[in-house]
Amino acid sequence: MEPPSGSPDLVLAFANTHADGGGRPERFADVDGLRAWLRENGLDEAADDASPADVDGVRHLRDAVVTVLLGHSHDPATDDATVAAAEDDVRRVAARHPLVTSVDRDGARLAPAQPGLPGALGLVLAAMTELALTGSWSRVKACRNPPCHFAFLDRSRNTSGAYCSTACSSQVAMRAYRRRKAGSHD
Template sequence: MSAPDTDHDVDLLLAFLNTRDEEKHTDVLDDVDEWRLWTRSNGIRVPGGPADVRPLRDALREAIACREHAPDLTSGAASDVAVDLRAEVRGGVPVLAPTTAAGVFLAAALRLTILGEWDRFKICPARTCRWAFYDRSRNRSRSWCSMRVCGNREKARAFRERAKT
């Protein structure tokens, strides 16, 4: 079972990765007011607008998709993005201390990477979905964001294709 801080990082990162919705053709980052509302509702209290975080979101999604669909690619296959991120010692403990919204999301991704949880993030392979999800299965083999929706659609489509031949 994961620690509460880990769960918070997972939830925050998923919310960030899914600010773009392929099915509804919407993107929170296309509207500054919508972004401000999103940051408030997700507890982001540091500066950073849509233009500041979009490159990071897109690079993280691309990194996950590249890893999922071409796991043998060397590092650097996804876009490189630089984000300033401070580290501090607080109460005798080293911590990441982001000063921007992009830094908040990158700090969450780094903490999850250090814990070996980053590879649990996946992108649904359904072309109309592309939702980011966190694979909580024991053997990390989950393929779909939802078996009831995307997985079922894909399995039905594959069945119809096989039935044609």
């Protein structure tokens, strides 16, 4: 397994495996879906190691990561206690999937200490850690549009991005407009 490079790609790919209101299917619905995702991301050894018993734990970690990313987006529907509980879940998983430091003349990287599926989850955790160490972790967010919650990298200058696309931003604005409009007729 290759250690992460400080890129958000693996974290985004992992977080964006959930179903949404737009027709995106749940990628971790069963072991076949988990194995397919692992292979798509170059984690063949982990795919061979994955079992049906692993699916719930992987999905739980993914959901915790998405909740943390909603915290980065300041989602009004996600309170501080929910984000703190998700952070605790991530810490518990991280304790079971240790990382080691790999130092060479090009720098230092974090790598999983375990092979197989634990190593693949370690890679996701290493990528999250490296993003935090580079100051980029807070730019990895989840869309505040409730049916979407798609993870994205906020490239705005002032890190104020809250939606993955203008389409999601427009949906939220239209729902707010309709609520206001319906409330003015009472």
